Amino acid sequence: MVSIDTGRFLADLHELRQIGAYKTGVHRPTYSPQDMESRRWLMDRMAEIGLNPSIDGIGNVYGRHQGPGPHLLAGSHIESQNYAGWLDGALGVVSALALARAGLPVDVCAYADEEGHFEGGFLGSRSIIGDLSEEEIDRSHNRTDGTPLRQALADAGLAGKPRMTLEPGRHKGAFEMHIEQGTQLEKANLRAGVVTGIVAIWQYRIWIDGQQDHAGGTTMDERRDAGLTAIRLLSAVDREFPRVCGPRSTWTTGRITLDPGAPSIIPGQAMILFQFRDIDMTVLERMETTLRALVQESNRNERCKARVETVSRSTPIACDPTMLAALDAAAEACAPSLWQRMPSGAGHDSQYLGRLMPVAMLFTPSIGGVSHHWSEDTREEDLALCCDILGDAAERFLQA
Amino acid sequence: MVSIDTGRFLADLHELRQIGAYKTGVHRPTYSPQDMESRRWLMDRMAEIGLNPSIDGIGNVYGRHQGPGPHLLAGSHIESQNYAGWLDGALGVVSALALARAGLPVDVCAYADEEGHFEGGFLGSRSIIGDLSEEEIDRSHNRTDGTPLRQALADAGLAGKPRMTLEPGRHKGAFEMHIEQGTQLEKANLRAGVVTGIVAIWQYRIWIDGQQDHAGGTTMDERRDAGLTAIRLLSAVDREFPRVCGPRSTWTTGRITLDPGAPSIIPGQAMILFQFRDIDMTVLERMETTLRALVQESNRNERCKARVETVSRSTPIACDPTMLAALDAAAEACAPSLWQRMPSGAGHDSQYLGRLMPVAMLFTPSIGGVSHHWSEDTREEDLALCCDILGDAAERFLQA
Numbered sequence: 001m002v003s004i005d006t007g008r009f010l011a012d013l014h015e016l017r018q019i020g021a022y023k024t025g026v027h028r029p030t031y032s033p034q035d036m037e038s039r040r041w042l043m044d045r046m047a048e049i050g051l052n053p054s055i056d057g058i059g060n061v062y063g064r065h066q067g068p069g070p071h072l073l074a075g076s077h078i079e080s081q082n083y084a085g086w087l088d089g090a091l092g093v094v095s096a097l098a099l100a101r102a103g104l105p106v107d108v109c110a111y112a113d114e115e116g117h118f119e120g121g122f123l124g125s126r127s128i129i130g131d132l133s134e135e136e137i138d139r140s141h142n143r144t145d146g147t148p149l150r151q152a153l154a155d156a157g158l159a160g161k162p163r164m165t166l167e168p169g170r171h172k173g174a175f176e177m178h179i180e181q182g183t184q185l186e187k188a189n190l191r192a193g194v195v196t197g198i199v200a201i202w203q204y205r206i207w208i209d210g211q212q213d214h215a216g217g218t219t220m221d222e223r224r225d226a227g228l229t230a231i232r233l234l235s236a237v238d239r240e241f242p243r244v245c246g247p248r249s250t251w252t253t254g255r256i257t258l259d260p261g262a263p264s265i266i267p268g269q270a271m272i273l274f275q276f277r278d279i280d281m282t283v284l285e286r287m288e289t290t291l292r293a294l295v296q297e298s299n300r301n302e303r304c305k306a307r308v309e310t311v312s313r314s315t316p317i318a319c320d321p322t323m324l325a326a327l328d329a330a331a332e333a334c335a336p337s338l339w340q341r342m343p344s345g346a347g348h349d350s351q352y353l354g355r356l357m358p359v360a361m362l363f364t365p366s367i368g369g370v371s372h373h374w375s376e377d378t379r380e381e382d383l384a385l386c387c388d389i390l391g392d393a394a395e396r397f398l399q400a
Numbered sequence: 401m402v403s404i405d406t407g408r409f410l411a412d413l414h415e416l417r418q419i420g421a422y423k424t425g426v427h428r429p430t431y432s433p434q435d436m437e438s439r440r441w442l443m444d445r446m447a448e449i450g451l452n453p454s455i456d457g458i459g460n461v462y463g464r465h466q467g468p469g470p471h472l473l474a475g476s477h478i479e480s481q482n483y484a485g486w487l488d489g490a491l492g493v494v495s496a497l498a499l500a501r502a503g504l505p506v507d508v509c510a511y512a513d514e515e516g517h518f519e520g521g522f523l524g525s526r527s528i529i530g531d532l533s534e535e536e537i538d539r540s541h542n543r544t545d546g547t548p549l550r551q552a553l554a555d556a557g558l559a560g561k562p563r564m565t566l567e568p569g570r571h572k573g574a575f576e577m578h579i580e581q582g583t584q585l586e587k588a589n590l591r592a593g594v595v596t597g598i599v600a601i602w603q604y605r606i607w608i609d610g611q612q613d614h615a616g617g618t619t620m621d622e623r624r625d626a627g628l629t630a631i632r633l634l635s636a637v638d639r640e641f642p643r644v645c646g647p648r649s650t651w652t653t654g655r656i657t658l659d660p661g662a663p664s665i666i667p668g669q670a671m672i673l674f675q676f677r678d679i680d681m682t683v684l685e686r687m688e689t690t691l692r693a694l695v696q697e698s699n700r701n702e703r704c705k706a707r708v709e710t711v712s713r714s715t716p717i718a719c720d721p722t723m724l725a726a727l728d729a730a731a732e733a734c735a736p737s738l739w740q741r742m743p744s745g746a747g748h749d750s751q752y753l754g755r756l757m758p759v760a761m762l763f764t765p766s767i768g769g770v771s772h773h774w775s776e777d778t779r780e781e782d783l784a785l786c787c788d789i790l791g792d793a794a795e796r797f798l799q800a
Contacts, residue, residue: 182617216745217582345616
């Protein structure tokens with residue numbers, strides 16, 4: 001079995017957290033001086049262990065393994081959300097370094113802007129699979145301060161550099177280790193999560209048109225109350241979705257806006273932000289069919305008409321069965337009975353890599369489920385254990 | 401039968417609409433130069449027909465009948481909402497003038513700030529029944545521009561003037577004619593509404609506390625979704641309120657705020673603006689009991705706790721049966737089968753006068769139900785007809 005230097009792995013994580021340190025977390029927004037310093041730090045570490053480091057025109061840092069294949073790809077992102085945690089992203093990059101250092105034939109990559117500081121999001125992983133156009137780069141701006149992406153790339157010294165794409169057929173699969181960003185592992189007293197796939201998010205705006213009237217002068221029979229129709233529709237969703245969902249589906253109403261929103265005025269319009277997530281395309285389609293059927297039923301029964309506007313429909317990524325089997329076996333070897341399979345409810349770089357090659361992810365527990373906040377943390381023994389599992393799984397998969 | 405000069409009545413209305421004219425409506429906010437001009441215009445009309453006019457320290461204009469009693473009180477307000485209709489309020493004042501001009505023993509009053517330009521609202525009718533303290537005047541500000549009420553009174557030349565209260569026992573009852581501000585008369589092709597009473601409005605904020613979490617990482621079983629609890633509670637209100645309401649009850653959810661209101665975040669808190677209205681105290685109490693029982697049931701069944709905050713609970717005013725009978729008879733005499741009894745869903749000065757004496761109101765149709773907008777209007781034949789009904793009813797009531 002491959003031997004991971006978990007001491008050095010943890011030391012690397014602690015060294016990296018000094019760059020852009022903020023309280024116990026880090027502030028390394030994409031292409032900031034701190035972010036670029038962390039990319040240079042990463043290239044130095046890659047060179048130290050014999051990888052061939054480079055940085056491309058979108059900021060992807062790539063460490064190419066010099067020996068023979070078959071090769072694996074491993075990595076995540078190295079920039080952080082603003083004033084956020086030390087492990088979100090960094091963990092996947094530094095664990096990939098640990099695998100390469102242990103002698104595994106691993107190319108290590110830090111994909112730029114997974115965190116979406118710039119419009120578009122996932123710039124690095126989309127660029128490396130050939131899914132990011134020059135036109136989109138021309139259009140994109142920083143979501144916080146409005147800086148054009150072109151300007152930010154120039155300021156970071158990346159203007160004019162070519163963008164790299166993955167060498168076709170080079171990689172047998174891509175691993176990504178990440179913090180859970182939830183409490184499922186912690187609540188179940190588990191130490192690792194083998195990720196079965198990354199859910200797709202299907203997002204909608206539901207508009208309901210009624211008639212704005214005075215709440216005193218208009219009888220219940222006369223009303224066309226858009227808010228009441230919204231409540232009845234969402235109540236029907238609450239009743240029907242459990243019948244059609246999958247075992248790990250989620251659905252969420254994030255906002256209900258009644259217009260004009262005054263105490264004595266019957267709402268003339270309602271807008272609902274609604275989304276659901278699942279890993280299974282069949283389940284996603286069944287939930288959408290159900291949503292549309294409920295809206296049709298509402299339109300037959302109610303005086304206010306509802307219509308569904310699709311905001312986005314992403315594609316779920318299923319993790320590779322052979323890689324999953326390798327992770328299962330490695331987890332059971334390193335942490336018997338202290339792991340589970342679970343989907344990822346959040347998006348990750350692997351969802352784009354999964355379009356080109358088999359992918360798999362491993363989750364570490366998150367203390368209190370905190371993420372996107374400087375207090376995000378994971379116990380060091382869990383970090384080390386998961387790095388061992390990842391190394392063991394990589395070895396098993398290469399031999400499979 | 402008393403003879404109303406409806407030509408002069410309509411001419412007065414058209415003369416008054418020139419003061420602060422805005423498109424086909426008027427802009428006469430309380431204590432504005434236009435509003436004070438309309439009050440001086442009213443005092444001149446009062447003097448013309450032999451009433452003794454005065455204005456008091458809150459801006460109430462009172463025209464005292466000089467002859468023997470029994471006396472009636474009649475009137476409404478003369479200021480308008482901002483850029484609003486020519487009849488809302490003015491109609492009640494000018495029709496009262498018409499009654500006095502016809503020789504009926506009527507004191508005419510324009511009560512200040514029924515429209516609530518200043519905090520507190522209903523300043524004039526509350527002052528004249530002795531329900532407005534100096535301390536409240538000290539505290540009140542204009543809701544639009546923040547001017548202190550004291551400053552506005554001084555600017556209008558009213559500072560230091562005494563405030564008048566009604567002479568105990570002088571009035572047999574108070575009449576108020578008003579536009580409907582709804583479409584019930586128009587839809588039923590009716591020309592007059594005999595108001596049975598003024599509904600009370602009971603208003604609440606319902607707070608629901610959940611747990612804000614990421615919509616991707618938190619399973620349906622783990623969630624404490626404040627928005628979902630809100631939907632279930634409002635669905636229960638929708639189911640139960642029809643079983644406990646009165647024939648003309650209304651209930652309205654004007655706003656639902658989910659915090660933070662983002663598409664991918666499970667709402668950690670929900671706030672609902674809820675109100676109901678009825679003319680019958682027993683029905684109001686039954687609706688409140690039902691609301692509280694549904695919240696208790698929700699708290700037994702849901703993981704998110706709900707609590708009810710009472711915002712306001714006003715008292716309904718029932719119109720006087722003898723005055724109602726006089727209005728019924730007059731309406732049937734002047735407009736056979738073209739009138740109905742109906743409650744007032746909105747508030748009016750009569751709700752305060754009703755604490756001291758019998759009150760009754762007559763509604764004219766509103767074209768399209770429009771009110772609080774400069775396009776508010778009523779057909780002149782309906783205005784004249786209703787003024788005839790009011791005069792006839794006043795005479796019948798005085799003889800009853």
